[in-house]
Amino acid sequence: MRGSLTRIAVLALCLGAVAPARQAAAQVNFAIPESPAFTFLGLNPSVVSHPGTARDFMVSVTNGVDANGRVQQGLAFEISPWLYIPGASINLEAYRESFWKRLLANAQLSLGTARAAGDTGSTDVAFGLRLTILDESDPMKDWDFTAALATAMKGCAPKSPGESSLPCLDQVVSAESDKWFKQHWNDRRLSVGAAAGFRAVQSALQDRRWLGWSGWLSGGVGLGQWGQVLAQLQFDQRDSLQGAAETKSLTYGARVVAGSGGSNAFLELAGVHEFDAPAGSDAGSGRWSGGMEFRAGENLWISTGFGSRFSTLKQAEHVMLLAGIRWGFSKQARMDALRTEAQGWKSGT
């Protein structure tokens, strides 16, 4: 299919960053990047700074720029902007009652710098924003959950000043949240993210070239207690730079998973559409896959699939080809790993 239609084909579940246009295989993460700026730059920084106050942030940023206005490579910041508002207060009651305060409390800003590809003297700078529009799996909105959590946490109070109760608190908070997410792992959610960047030529901030921007929209709904439908859209635009043409692409994907204690099934598909693709080239590509897994015994799950890509829903520990069909073997259900990932307190959808 050409033009505005794209072939629907197999989607491989991939937890890495989504790269910009002209991908031979669509890769959809079904989650807004935790730090859109880093994803835009293709970074996975090992150290990310979280300056706690506006002053700390400004000091960190100014330390990243030398006296000649040249920006350092390898900077990575994440901040919750509401913490920088003097006198700001969002307690649990405000968090529950106000959509806007909840939106603000969960907003994340990211800022990163990286060496420009093909030009070691220049630095790419990106900034990003992540917003949680809806998250019905958020336990902090639920009175019953916070009441139960408070009761459990009181049991951890130390006998005397100076004693630590953190191991006990870890245990009860984990137990209460595990209980919550067993019932709410597939609740409705919707998140958006965006990132944009520029290139500082020879790392000089006063000489900038616009790189482009990316946007993400991701959401999910439950299917009873036994399944989930997830979908994601990602748009990437990159300006023409150093002889490369401008690119615009839309990556999209959907996943349906369903199952019970002893068996699970899944279907995934994704596509990429490139706008203004050169004449003669394929404007779209995609993949699909589906499969089943079932418990064959203690610590033994067997899975099989079909489609153009077998490796999806988490790689099985062992894979073999038998009678022309690929079979995977794992100690736990691959879908359980998905359910655990769905407990995205921090990253959401």
Add this chain to the structure above:
Amino acid sequence: MSSTHSVKVDPSLPIDVSIVPHSPHVVVTRFWVRKPGGDWTKVDPDGDCQDGQPDTRHVGPLAPGSSVSYWLGIGGKPGSTYLVGVTVGQNGALLSGGTWLERGDTDDKGAAECEGQINLS
């Protein structure tokens, strides 16, 4: 995280210590009091701010040289920053030096704890 604060009090009046959450976290509290030369004595009952409202304890009157210790257990989203205000007052008025902010991050399970000591003079 532990902090120490000094507050001048009127030894003839009870002291109000309030824990005021400023972030979307569950906060549970425990207090102790120590008179000069004495041991720590727990103040009943334990409290919580799971509905976001302040938790206020009335202790004393206490003589100068006494101390009040508090422990806060915090629960919420993993890796999130908590903000909890502490205020010390008497007779409805805030005492000089009697307000500060406890701040930190929950761990990867979503838990944190913090304690402080208020030395009365």
